[in-house]
Amino acid sequence: MSEQREGQRDASDYREGGAGDVPAENERQWQAWALQPRTLVGPRAVDLTTTVHGLELALPVLAAPSAWHGLWHPEAEAETARGVVASGCGLVLSHGSTLPPEEVATAPYLQQLYLSEDRELVLPFVERARAAGAVALVLTVDQLPVPRQQAFRLAASEVPAPRWSAYDTTLAGSVPARGFGPEDVAWLATATSLPVVVKGVLHPDDAVAAVDAGAAGVVVSNHGGRQLAGSITTAEVLPEVVAAVAGRVPVHVDSGIRDATDVVRALALGADSVWLGRPVLRALEAGGADAVAALLRELRDDLAGLLALLGVDTPADLHPGLVRRRVA
Numbered sequence: 070m071s072e073q074r075e076g077q078r079d080a081s082d083y084r085e086g087g088a089g090d091v092p093a094e095n096e097r098q099w100q101a102w103a104l105q106p107r108t109l110v111g112p113r114a115v116d117l118t119t120t121v122h123g124l125e126l127a128l129p130v131l132a133a134p135s136a137w138h139g140l141w142h143p144e145a146e147a148e149t150a151r152g153v154v155a156s157g158c159g160l161v162l163s164h165g166s167t168l169p170p171e172e173v174a175t176a177p178y179l180q181q182l183y184l185s186e187d188r189e190l191v192l193p194f195v196e197r198a199r200a201a202g203a204v205a206l207v208l209t210v211d212q213l214p215v216p217r218q219q220a221f222r223l224a225a226s227e228v229p230a231p232r233w234s235a236y237d238t239t240l241a242g243s244v245p246a247r248g249f250g251p252e253d254v255a256w257l258a259t260a261t262s263l264p265v266v267v268k269g270v271l272h273p274d275d276a277v278a279a280v281d282a283g284a285a286g287v288v289v290s291n292h293g294g295r296q297l298a299g300s301i302t303t304a305e306v307l308p309e310v311v312a313a314v315a316g317r318v319p320v321h322v323d324s325g326i327r328d329a330t331d332v333v334r335a336l337a338l339g340a341d342s343v344w345l346g347r348p349v350l351r352a353l354e355a356g357g358a359d360a361v362a363a364l365l366r367e368l369r370d371d372l373a374g375l376l377a378l379l380g381v382d383t384p385a386d387l388h389p390g391l392v393r394r395r396v397a
């Protein structure tokens with residue numbers, strides 16, 4: 070096998086890999102929610118448009134943050150962004166992006182970040198993201214420097230060099246945070262005027278702690294099943310997190326969401342938006358921006374059809390009465 074082909078295999082293993090069978094379980098648990106439509110509710114006029122933390126979207130779907138798009142396309146995140154924006158969805162740019170935020174050119178957008186042990190290191194990066202058009206920060210709290218649980222890890226030699234310098238000081242040259250508390254959320258929320266959304270919540274108490282500390286939103290996520298082997302899935306915990314947050318801030322969800330039916334399930338269970346990880350990266354590799362846009366446009370059309378069949382007009386009209394946990 071040539072060196073290049075081996076590299077491609079490694080990149081795809083990195084994308085698809087996870088902790089044991091959690092990625093597959095994520096998908097299965099969404100499918101365990103059956104849709105129960107209302108059929109005698111008159112003609113519908115479906116409108117999917119939604120605002121998420123200041124982003125005006127054609128549908129409540131965002132591309133989840135994921136590192137190193139240069140692995141899948143020479144234009145990296147700029148290519149992804151073109152496809153995402155063309156479809157009317159939102160972009161969450163990873164702190165580990167191949168390109169610096171200002172070269173992705175998709176303002177407004179949401180900027181994900183990690184914190185180092187030295188918290189202050191991130192502040193110049195926050196300013197850079199704000200200048201590039203970030204309207205909210207997404208603080209990821211579920212990735213810690215513990216021995217990796219996931220079966221596959223990209224070899225250091227495969228990691229594409231980030232093409233920007235802030236990365237050297239805020240990520241590569243720093244000691245990753247060993248853990249997070251509500252004080253970190255409060256600190257970041259005070260240190261910047263941008264809203265802070267906390268990503269990586271699986272327990273209702275953590276969601277409440279994040280909101281009490283000043284979070285402007287939470288993302289129910291198990292990182293696509295890439296962190297904790299044996300992890301509970303987001304399809305199982307979303308309803309209890311939504312109940313605990315009680316409408317104080319938006320609740321978003323990702324991990325294992327694959328089609329419009331899954332999006333409906335998540336929205337009906339109380340999510341305000343749904344984030345897609347691997348499907349966007351697969352499309353990016355398969356056909357660049359055009360394939361990303363085609364994937365998301367198809368999702369939008371399917372979603373509109375599903376809402377009509379369920380008997381509702383808008384994503385906000387979806388409610389838990391339209392889904393039922395299947396009996397095994």
Ligand code: FNR
Pocket residue numbers: 083084085095133134135136163164165181209268290291292293294295323324325326344345346347348350
């Ligand atoms: C990720 N994810 C991620 N999350 C984050 O906050 N910062 C990051 O840099 C990355 N990087 C990353 C790389 C790759 C290759 C993948 C697949 C995922 C997690 C991502 O944001 C999201 O939580 C999951 O991908 C959602 O699950 P699905 O849709 O991939 O099942």
